[in-house]
Amino acid sequence: AAVPVLTIDGPGGAGKGTISRLVADRLGWHLLDSGALYRLTALAAVKHEVALDDEARVAEVAAELDVAFVAESEATRVLLEGEDATTTIRTEQIGDAASRVAALPAVREALLKRQRDFRKSPGLVADGRDMGTVVFPEAPLKVFLTASAEERARRRHLQLREAGVDASLSSLLKEIQARDARDMQRSVAPLVPADDAVELDTTSLTIPEVVNRLTDLLTERG
Numbered sequence: 752a753a754v755p756v757l758t759i760d761g762p763g764g765a766g767k768g769t770i771s772r773l774v775a776d777r778l779g780w781h782l783l784d785s786g787a788l789y790r791l792t793a794l795a796a797v798k799h800e801v802a803l804d805d806e807a808r809v810a811e812v813a814a815e816l817d818v819a820f821v822a823e824s825e826a827t828r829v830l831l832e833g834e835d836a837t838t839t840i841r842t843e844q845i846g847d848a849a850s851r852v853a854a855l856p857a858v859r860e861a862l863l864k865r866q867r868d869f870r871k872s873p874g875l876v877a878d879g880r881d882m883g884t885v886v887f888p889e890a891p892l893k894v895f896l897t898a899s900a901e902e903r904a905r906r907r908h909l910q911l912r913e914a915g916v917d918a919s920l921s922s923l924l925k926e927i928q929a930r931d932a933r934d935m936q937r938s939v940a941p942l943v944p945a946d947d948a949v950e951l952d953t954t955s956l957t958i959p960e961v962v963n964r965l966t967d968l969l970t971e972r973g
């Protein structure tokens with residue numbers, strides 16, 4: 752039988768990263784953090800001084816991306832060309848650059864096969880924007896996670912504070928709204944729920960509540 756895939760799409764800051772990792776851990780499944788691939792493409796382009804709007808060259812960077820995801824006890828370490836890029840790719844600057852290169856069709860095409868290669872037995876949790884619509888359209892369970900922009904800004908603020916970064920809540924909210932607009936309005940693979948996705952608003956849910964809800968859904972569908 753085909754290897755099962757659970758796709759988890761939604762806007763930035765809805766908790767997809769944390770939830771996907773916890774669900775994958777609980778199920779013993781593999782994890783695809785597709786946003787990290789767009790972030791790594793952006794970082795590699797910056798590193799090699801490729802203009803972020805040079806579609807053909809950024810697509811080449813994406814096709815030749817030399818990355819490794821190293822699972823460690825707490826999180827996953829990300830290497831770009833052998834160098835640790837775990838924290839660098841999480842900056843707002845690279846997040847912004849990622850959403851620019853992600854709007855280029857040739858870049859998305861270049862990353863397609865690499866993403867599908869993550870589908871390995873016993874299963875895959877795929878986290879992104881277009882996992883259920885484009886990359887794994889035949890996935891048996893698709894979830895679209897949302898939360899209000901204010902709540903997502905608040906979560907991001909807390910996360911940054913824990914990391915010792917002091918950012919203003921209002922500027923985080925503005926960045927989140929700008930990124931949402933760009934991700935939803937782009938012509939290629941825009942951020943929209945798949946027709947057959949289950950939508951879950953996490954604004955007033957805790958992380959364990961969301962994880963339980965998703966594993967329950969999988970059991971119901973399984």
Ligand code: C5P
Nearest residue numbers: 763785786787789849850853879880881
């Ligand atoms: O999820 P994350 O914030 O790491 O993603 C960074 C950017 O990459 C997003 O703002 C989005 O523009 C892009 N992205 C995408 N398709 C995906 C995952 C991420 O376009 N499947």
